[in-house]
Amino acid sequence: MGHSEGLHRRSAGLAGWSELAGRRDGLRGAAGLEMRAMAVEFPVVHGHPNRLPFEGVLTLVDVASDKAPSGAKGHRVVLTRAAAEAALPSLLGMAVDYKAGWDGHDARQKCGIITAAELDGQKLTVAGYLFARDFPEMEAKIQGSGGASNLMGMSYELADAHVADMRAQVWTLTRATFTGAAILLREKAAYRSTSFRVKRPAAAGRRAAVAR
Amino acid sequence: MEMELDMKDELGVTVERLAAAAGLLEQAVERLAQRQNDFALDAEASIGRIVATVEGRREAELEEKLAAAEAEIAQLKAAAASEPSEVSHGRKTLPLAMVNLLAKQGVAAETMEAGSVDAALTNLSIEQRIAVKAQLMRSGLLG
Numbered sequence: 482m483g484h485s486e487g488l489h490r491r492s493a494g495l496a497g498w499s500e501l502a503g504r505r506d507g508l509r510g511a512a513g514l515e516m517r518a519m520a521v522e523f524p525v526v527h528g529h530p531n532r533l534p535f536e537g538v539l540t541l542v543d544v545a546s547d548k549a550p551s552g553a554k555g556h557r558v559v560l561t562r563a564a565a566e567a568a569l570p571s572l573l574g575m576a577v578d579y580k581a582g583w584d585g586h587d588a589r590q591k592c593g594i595i596t597a598a599e600l601d602g603q604k605l606t607v608a609g610y611l612f613a614r615d616f617p618e619m620e621a622k623i624q625g626s627g628g629a630s631n632l633m634g635m636s637y638e639l640a641d642a643h644v645a646d647m648r649a650q651v652w653t654l655t656r657a658t659f660t661g662a663a664i665l666l667r668e669k670a671a672y673r674s675t676s677f678r679v680k681r682p683a684a685a686g687r688r689a690a691v692a693r
Numbered sequence: 694m695e696m697e698l699d700m701k702d703e704l705g706v707t708v709e710r711l712a713a714a715a716g717l718l719e720q721a722v723e724r725l726a727q728r729q730n731d732f733a734l735d736a737e738a739s740i741g742r743i744v745a746t747v748e749g750r751r752e753a754e755l756e757e758k759l760a761a762a763e764a765e766i767a768q769l770k771a772a773a774a775s776e777p778s779e780v781s782h783g784r785k786t787l788p789l790a791m792v793n794l795l796a797k798q799g800v801a802a803e804t805m806e807a808g809s810v811d812a813a814l815t816n817l818s819i820e821q822r823i824a825v826k827a828q829l830m831r832s833g834l835l836g
Contacts, residue, residue, distance in 0.1 A: 539747060552743040585746045636745040643739055654743070663746065671745040 494640040494667070519569045520597035525611075533613035535577075535593065535622060535634045537677035539662055540565075541603045545651050550636075550671040551585075556652040558671075564643075564656050565605050572607060572659040577635075579619060579664045586638055592616040595662060607662065611679060623664070623679055632676035634667030655658040702708045714835060718826060729766070734798065761818060769823050773830075791828050794821075810835060 542562040549555045576591035593611035613620050623633055625629065643656035664677050729779040787795075795801070810829070815823045829835035 506833045509817050535741075546745065550743050550745045551748045552740065553746075557742065558745075586744050638745075639743045640741065642743050661745075662744075665746065669747050671747055 516588075517566050517569060518597070518599040519573060520608075521573050523596060527580065531612050531614040533593075533611040534608065534680040535608065535611050535678065536608040537633075537678060538675045539572075539598075539605045539607045539635045540637050540672050541674055542600065542605055544603055544672075544674075546671040547673045549672045553652055558652045558654055560605075560654045560657065562600065562603075562653055566600055568600050568639075568657050569600065572662075575659055575661045577609065577611070577662045578663055579616075583622070583633075583664070583666045584669040585665060586636065586661070586680050588638070590662060591661075592619050592664075618662070620679065623677070631676075632666060633664060633677040634670040634673070635677050636663045636665055636670045636672075636675070638662065711835075715830070718830065718835075719773065722770055722823070725766075725823070726770060766820060766823070769820075769827050772827055773823075787828065787832050787834065791825065794825065 493570045540560060542560050542565045545559050549557050572595055575595050576588075577593040577595060578587050578590045579592055580587040580590065592615070593609055595607050595609040599606045599608075599609040611619060632660040637659055638661040639654070640660045641656070641658050642654045645653040645655050667673055667675060793818075795813075798813045798816060800810065810826065814825060817825065826835060
């Protein structure tokens with residue numbers, strides 16, 4: 482089961498969700514790992530030509546970035562789990578964008594929307610929809626690179642990040658607000674362990690059936 | 694004999710003026726340092742924008758320039774702090790670039806007065822002002 486499908490199923494199964502209602506669930510697994518998830522459910526539209534479901538690992542929590550993110554003055558950063566958890570609501574409804582060359586953010590080229598976010602262990606996963614008809618080149622690139630291959634990753638965009646100690650070699654972000662995300666080549670992401678993949682429309686149909 | 698006394702008095706007044714100017718400059722440097730510390734403390738609170746993308750070349754260049762500018766300020770502060778409190782009387786020649794910079798601001802090195810420097814340099818950035826003043830002090834044109 483994919484991340485987004487799992488998120489949406491859980492929302493539906495737990496509380497008899499209503500359309501466009503945000504839900505936040507905390508689950509404790511057998512291993513004692515706490516999972517936090519939040520999603521906005523959209524009305525199901527069968528065969529929507531401009532909605533292509535996606536899912537991805539946006540970042541890792543409590544793990545130092547592999548490279549210094551842009552804006553961090555050369556410091557690698559750690560997004561704490563607490564900060565990420567507190568910032569989950571700010572992710573919902575934010576856009577995903579991409580930049581020509583797939584090497585960064587272009588906040589004005591918004592090609593999709595995030596509708597679900599989940600903290601699962603150290604992974605902050607997101608799911609949502611791409612505007613596939615508006616950006617056909619994007620789907621072609623992602624599918625062309627193998628869809629679930631290792632090529633594509635994700636990058637977050639934060640505002641008002643609070644740094645615990647600016648003199649530290651690795652900055653610890655204790656508070657932040659997500660303002661967006663980008664799809665890009667993994668090698669260009671500050672976190673190399675991010676990932677991105679689109680889901681086949683069939684999966685969306687199955688999810689709709691589950692939700693009903 | 695009387696002429697010698699007059700010269701001594703005049704020299705004494707000049708030394709006092711130069712010492713006072715040096716004192717003012719030291720205070721200014723302290724204020725700048727304090728302001729920089731305050732700024733650093735403010736910056737600790739929040740970072741405006743972080744994007745989890747590897748830095749581009751342009752951003753890296755800007756970061757390098759910023760680091761170089763900060764290093765220069767630190768160097769100037771260190772130079773100002775180690776400046777002897779006693780004023781040197783021997784005048785030296787200003788570098789050509791500095792003379793040109795002053796000329797652009799309407800200041801002639803030969804006719805310069807301590808009080809007029811601040812007003813003349815208002816169009817320059819803080820770093821440039823510090824650099825000019827430090828150079829003038831080193832050259833003995835400003836106390």
